[in-house]
Amino acid sequence: GAGVSQSPSNKVTEKGKDVELRCDPISGHTALYWYRQSLGQGLEFLIYFQGNSAPDKSGLPSDRFSAERTGGSVSTLTIQRTQQEDSAVYLCASSLGGFQPQHFGDGTRLSIL
Amino acid sequence: GENVEQHPSTLSVQEGDSAVIKCTYSDSASNYFPWYKQELGKRPQLIIDIRSNVGEKKDQRIAVTLNKTAKHFSLHITETQPEDSAVYFCAAEWEAAGNKLTFGGGTRVLVKP
Numbered sequence: 001g002a003g004v005s006q007s008p009s010n011k012v013t014e015k016g017k018d019v020e021l022r023c024d025p026i027s028g029h030t031a032l033y034w035y036r037q038s039l040g041q042g043l044e045f046l047i048y049f050q051g052n053s054a055p056d057k058s059g060l061p062s063d064r065f066s067a068e069r070t071g072g073s074v075s076t077l078t079i080q081r082t083q084q085e086d087s088a089v090y091l092c093a094s095s096l097g098g099f100q101p102q103h104f105g106d107g108t109r110l111s112i113l
Numbered sequence: 114g115e116n117v118e119q120h121p122s123t124l125s126v127q128e129g130d131s132a133v134i135k136c137t138y139s140d141s142a143s144n145y146f147p148w149y150k151q152e153l154g155k156r157p158q159l160i161i162d163i164r165s166n167v168g169e170k171k172d173q174r175i176a177v178t179l180n181k182t183a184k185h186f187s188l189h190i191t192e193t194q195p196e197d198s199a200v201y202f203c204a205a206e207w208e209a210a211g212n213k214l215t216f217g218g219g220t221r222v223l224v225k226p
Contacts, residue, residue, distance in 0.1 A: 033213060042202060043157070043216045056211045091156070098212035099145040099164070104156040 002026070004105035006092050012111045015084060021077040021108045025094030032075050033093045033102060034067060043091065049075065050097065079110075087112045115140050117205050119217025126193050127225055134220045136203035137185040145206040146186050147214070148177060152199045160201075161188070193224045 005024040013019055025032050034046040045059040049069045060066070064082075069075040079086055089109050093102040116139040126132050136146075147162035163170045163177045163186065170177050174193075179186040190197055200221050204214040 042218045045213050048213045101159050106156050
């Protein structure tokens with residue numbers, strides 16, 4: 001079916017507000033990943049969900065960041081009390097599991113004013 | 114921790130020439146090595162990948178080589194075309210790291226017509 005879908009594509013918000021970013025993975029993909037890409041930079045791992053296992057949260061930069069994945073499908077990344085340094089493109093990827101190709105969505109460009 | 118270094122950071126080639134990007138990784142237990150191409154403002158797209166039990170893989174003008182002893186892998190693009198201009202990222206996956214990708218810093222390739 002369709003590829004990885006992310007929404008919104010762009011989000012502008014004021015410093016201190018909370019934001020929610022959504023990712024809809026490829027149907028049948030059990031693994032879901034969130035990455036962050038700052039302007040002109042590489043991809044920074046944030047969090048990884050695999051099936052029903054506990055998520056790997058080792059890349060989350062602070063406790064303001066959290067993510068959940070409901071029903072093994074759609075995932076939401078939440079950033080509380082946003083700061084200007086949170087401005088970046090947030091990319092979601094999904095795959096069939098470990099050592100399998102990860103397919104990326106178009107990302108959400110987050111701008112904190 | 115896991116580390117992937119990518120060189121060069123920028124590469125300018127004449128159309129028709131070859132381009133080579135090299136990555137080194139720190140953990141000899143890594144098993145999967147994908148390469149992504151990212152055009153400006155677009156999602157990263159998987160262009161080729163290689164697993165640890167294979168030394169070389171080719172797909173038309175693109176090839177990847179893996180030297181497990183030296184812990185490095187390289188992307189080779191032959192007969193470069195202007196549409197090859199993009200940022201290229203290498204990555205490595207370790208089971209011990211929880212099956213998440215660690216990315217290199219990226220190489221900006223410019224193919225001059």
